[in-house]
Amino acid sequence: MSKxxxxxxxxxxxxxxxxxxxxxxxxxxxxxxxxxxELRAGLAEKGxxxxxxxxxxxxxAFGGRPLESLNSMLKGPSAVVYGGESVVxxxxxxxxxxxxxxxxxxxxxxxxxxVFAADEIKRxxxxxxxxxxxxxxxxxxxxxxxxxxGAATSAGSNxxxxxxxxxxKLEKGEAITTGA
Numbered sequence: 001m002s003k004x005x006x007x008x009x010x011x012x013x014x015x016x017x018x019x020x021x022x023x024x025x026x027x028x029x030x031x032x033x034x035x036x037x038e039l040r041a042g043l044a045e046k047g048x049x050x051x052x053x054x055x056x057x058x059x060x061a062f063g064g065r066p067l068e069s070l071n072s073m074l075k076g077p078s079a080v081v082y083g084g085e086s087v088v089x090x091x092x093x094x095x096x097x098x099x100x101x102x103x104x105x106x107x108x109x110x111x112x113x114x115v116f117a118a119d120e121i122k123r124x125x126x127x128x129x130x131x132x133x134x135x136x137x138x139x140x141x142x143x144x145x146x147x148x149x150g151a152a153t154s155a156g157s158n159x160x161x162x163x164x165x166x167x168x169k170l171e172k173g174e175a176i177t178t179g180a
Contacts, residue, residue: 022087030103
């Protein structure tokens, strides 16, 4: 490949991965073309992209960027899988697809600067997504508050129940007695 072509490809990688901070690196060699199309289309429905890269050019393009952590894993046929809601979703989807296509080989991943080896992709897929983590934090914050409000309003509702019972007895002409 000529030097100008390499420069064009490297610039394309730089543009394509400019805003990508998290990704999973896989080897999809061995997947037949129809299956590869099915995989890519299925991932695309979730907003996940698959880009097969030339390792040496990708290493240069990733230099000084968040994906630079993947450089040591760029050996042999490599595809960068990224996008979706988060890299956790990407890992979850790829694990599901790997059950269907045994040829998918995980090489590693990077999430917010943390590198995951090939055997840690399953652990990455078990992490909560950003939205799931935010929902958990909100639940933790609101849980005690709702208990305090429940305790504070329960006394008022008890008093209201007693008053309702007293009004009912008085309307029937019954005497109200105290338990003493």
